Amino acid sequence: MLIFKILLASAVLLLSLVVAMYSTLIERKVAGFFQDRLGPDRAGPWGLFQPLADGIKLFFKEEFMPNTADKFLYILGPSLTMLIACLTSAVIPWGPDIVINGQTFSLQMADVNIGILYIFAIVSIGVYGIMIGGWASNNKYALLGAVRASSQMISYELAMSLSIITIVMMTGSLSMRDIVNQQQGFNWNIWYQPLGFLIFLICAFAETNRSPFDLPECETELVGGYHTEYSSMKLGFYLFSEYINMFISGEVIATLFLGGYHFPFIDKLGLSPNVFAFVSFLVLFAKITFFGFIFMWIRWTLPRFRYDQLMRLGWKALIPLAILNVLITGVVILLNQ
Amino acid sequence: MSGLTKRSMVVSNKKMSFWEKIYLPAILGGMCITFGHLCRKKTTIRYPEENREFSEIYRGRHVLKRDDEGRERCTACGLCAVACPAEAITMIAAERQPGEENLYREEKYASTYEINMLRCIFCGLCEEACPKEAIFLTKEIVKAGYERDEFIYGKDLLVEPADPSKRIDVTMRQTPEVLDFKKDKNQKHNVH
Numbered sequence: 001m002l003i004f005k006i007l008l009a010s011a012v013l014l015l016s017l018v019v020a021m022y023s024t025l026i027e028r029k030v031a032g033f034f035q036d037r038l039g040p041d042r043a044g045p046w047g048l049f050q051p052l053a054d055g056i057k058l059f060f061k062e063e064f065m066p067n068t069a070d071k072f073l074y075i076l077g078p079s080l081t082m083l084i085a086c087l088t089s090a091v092i093p094w095g096p097d098i099v100i101n102g103q104t105f106s107l108q109m110a111d112v113n114i115g116i117l118y119i120f121a122i123v124s125i126g127v128y129g130i131m132i133g134g135w136a137s138n139n140k141y142a143l144l145g146a147v148r149a150s151s152q153m154i155s156y157e158l159a160m161s162l163s164i165i166t167i168v169m170m171t172g173s174l175s176m177r178d179i180v181n182q183q184q185g186f187n188w189n190i191w192y193q194p195l196g197f198l199i200f201l202i203c204a205f206a207e208t209n210r211s212p213f214d215l216p217e218c219e220t221e222l223v224g225g226y227h228t229e230y231s232s233m234k235l236g237f238y239l240f241s242e243y244i245n246m247f248i249s250g251e252v253i254a255t256l257f258l259g260g261y262h263f264p265f266i267d268k269l270g271l272s273p274n275v276f277a278f279v280s281f282l283v284l285f286a287k288i289t290f291f292g293f294i295f296m297w298i299r300w301t302l303p304r305f306r307y308d309q310l311m312r313l314g315w316k317a318l319i320p321l322a323i324l325n326v327l328i329t330g331v332v333i334l335l336n337q
Numbered sequence: 338m339s340g341l342t343k344r345s346m347v348v349s350n351k352k353m354s355f356w357e358k359i360y361l362p363a364i365l366g367g368m369c370i371t372f373g374h375l376c377r378k379k380t381t382i383r384y385p386e387e388n389r390e391f392s393e394i395y396r397g398r399h400v401l402k403r404d405d406e407g408r409e410r411c412t413a414c415g416l417c418a419v420a421c422p423a424e425a426i427t428m429i430a431a432e433r434q435p436g437e438e439n440l441y442r443e444e445k446y447a448s449t450y451e452i453n454m455l456r457c458i459f460c461g462l463c464e465e466a467c468p469k470e471a472i473f474l475t476k477e478i479v480k481a482g483y484e485r486d487e488f489i490y491g492k493d494l495l496v497e498p499a500d501p502s503k504r505i506d507v508t509m510r511q512t513p514e515v516l517d518f519k520k521d522k523n524q525k526h527n528v529h
Binding site: 033034035036037038041198297298300301302 | 361364367368370371372374375377378379380381383
């Protein structure tokens with residue numbers, strides 16, 4: 001059992017790293033296609049080795065550290081960001097149980113009964129990675145970027161949690177597995193909570209610092225934002241964790257609103273448990289990929305928000321809407337009892 | 338009051354309607370536009386494998402032609418340098434020595450002939466000015482380089498190879514006058 005857990009953990013870690021690696025390529029490809037270009041296609045067929053080349057480049061870049069920087073915090077920043085990004089996937093159910101030699105194994109690393117809370121707790125710690133990095137750089141742009149990032153993430157976390165509360169109210173459980181199992185077939189939460197889904201999606205963009213809410217690394221005003229002073233693989237960690245976060249948030253959205261690994265009619269195919277688990281995983285992966293594409297699509301469509309617009313949207317639009325959503329859901333649940 | 342220019346326009350400061358304020362329809366519209374671009378024909382030309390289509394009379398880098406017997410046509414008269422609006426051409430003239438008749442067509446020739454490709458604007462006036470039909474612009478482009486010096490093309494790069502099979506075809510850039518000149522059988526070197 002323990003060995004299986006370790007294998008699963010390594011597999012998930014590897015998966016998120018590889019996905020993040022190739023998201024960088026896909027992002028550039030998608031950007032290219034949206035702009036009537038081809039994107040990178042020199043390294044290998046269709047540019048398939050581009051992420052490797054980028055990785056190697058980052059590793060061989062000079063490790064630069066400003067001499068006024070706080071050495072310990074400067075290194076802690078990117079490490080923490082990367083660690084947090086990898087931690088989130090622990091409570092996510094990747095598929096139904098599989099059976100090996102008559103023993104049942106769960107495709108979830110830890111079925112914590114407060115799974116959602118765990119995710120939110122971990123994601124909130126992610127702010128520290130950025131804040132510490134920006135602070136340690138001892139650079140005004142980095143600090144401004146970091147301050148922006150933290151205030152943005154804290155503001156949007158409120159609306160995000162409020163939109164999740166409705167899901168918790170409907171499911172009556174904080175466990176990710178329970179939430180997924182409630183959405184059998186086509187009984188997805190998005191049909192009951194379209195507003196909640198929309199709020200969650202918008203907040204997910206803000207939480208991952210993606211365009212149109214990429215103010216923390218706003219090139220036009222802040223050079224590079226919180227990672228201005230970073231180079232080499234420390235910068236790589238920051239950039240990389242953004243893609244892991246994107247992957248994870250697509251995963252969380254799929255789990256909470258789009259039925260996780262469930263898909264209509266899939267249980268009618270009469271597949272053996274292991275094949276069924278594999279197909280279910282592929283379904284989940286397709287949903288994540290879809291959200292990854294949405295993330296990129298939005299990024300290459302919309303211009304960046306202004307900071308006051310961002311704050312106004314978060315506090316004056318999304319939070320009241322989310323509270324309204326909670327109220328309506330509560331009333332409907334009461335009436336149905 | 339009329340403005341000084343006709344470029345002034347009235348700025349509309351109207352309040353956004355509710356539909357516009359929630360942004361979502363506009364965002365979806367924008368996303369439809371970008372999605373349309375996803376399947377459009379790409380404008381990229383993969384350069385080393387693919388070449389942009391050039392006009393038949395494209396004005397690229399120069400060539401100094403030899404005549405049919407492999408002798409350099411240029412007599413270093415300097416008219417191209419005078420005609421050049423970018424002052425990209427310099428040359429040093431020299432007298433042909435006995436025994437060099439197979440190298441140079443006339444008694445005077447250019448011992449050095451340099452074109453600075455960074456100055457050149459590829460207008461083709463040198464071609465027009467040349468009385469000996471010695472200089473032509475070709476379809477070839479000037480290669481990229483790391484040093485400025487690399488762009489000063491000397492005779493080693495400009496004069497076409499003497500080997501008849503490696504001659505550079507400039508027929509597309511030859512005017513009717515040029516073709517008439519080629520027909521003049523009194524000039525021995527033009528006999529095929």
